[in-house]
Amino acid sequence: MHMQKKIPKFDDMTGRSPRMQTIFQRICDAAATDVTVLILGESGTGKELVAQSIHRRSSRANEPFIPVNTGAISKNLVGSELFGHQKGAFTGATDTKPGKFEQANKGTLFLDEISTMDEATQVSLLRVLETRKIQRIGGRRFIPVDVRIISASNKKLFHSDLSQDAIIRQDLFHRLSVFTITLPPLRERGEDILLLSEELLNQANLQFNKYIRSFESEVIDILLTYHWPGNIRELKNVIQRAVLICRNDRISLDNLPARIRRKKLKTAEICLPIGTSLRDMERVLIQKTLESTKGNRKKTAEILGISRRALYNKINKY
Ligand SMILES: Nc1ncnc2c1ncn2[C@@H]1O[C@H](COP(=O)(O)OP(=O)(O)OP(=O)(O)O)[C@@H](O)[C@H]1O
């Protein structure tokens, strides 16, 4: 039988890097209270998993967890989605329908992508947070709701400290961000990248009925140094694709998409001792870049960010 290593997990989250240990602690702290939580982090860093984990560890665990992605709902329907509507409130409202707030009663409402929320919805939401009551669209009655709010955004909610640059209203921001958890990007999670890669490899094997055992060492180098703008979601796609096309028992470089392989070339390093002059540094950099492009001067000039003419002049000078 094939023994698989135990992969360190916190609920559904793989990881044991110091950055994630801090996050796991924050999740426990948030779960012990009933305050609103704002989860920030780049796309694909696991914000929804964190929200679920807080809910599951909170005293509301046996009540509903209701996610709403306001960015995915057309603007004029967000209000009705959140607060519900009465029959006949607008064209198409053929029945009375309770909104997500009512569905989440006693549980947790997860508001995803809050940076996409329009002004009117923000104002309504603020009112609900203050009064703990909702009013269905077209309805007169105020319905009390007992809901814990967790929200998430992959954008900074303020461009700067200046409130006029706010993406959401400052008063709402303060209401939503009583407790903030900021997830680290995958590239800052060190060895977690390899843990996740291994786990995703196992999952892809199961999914596609394959038996790929590991990654070649060049692939591991790339996994550790690539920028991962799409974070864990991107890693998952890359590994699934690699498993699908791999014809050996190890994932090799040519199983990776070109955009990821290319990054490796750029990260080839030059090591210079302190004491090197700027002139020598420039000379070495030009020489090494020329080597990496196999003497292609056009590409070299592009990488160095100078014109071809400037490159020729420098080559002649040195
Ligand atoms: N620590 C982790 N361990 C295992 N899988 C993870 C982890 N974090 C995230 N994932 C997986 O990565 C994918 C993206 O996670 P999730 O949807 O929670 O990210 P997100 O931050 O909400 O992204 P977005 O901003 O794009 O909505 C999911 O498939 C999720 O299961």
Ligand SMILES: [Mg+2]
């Ligand atoms: Mg999400």
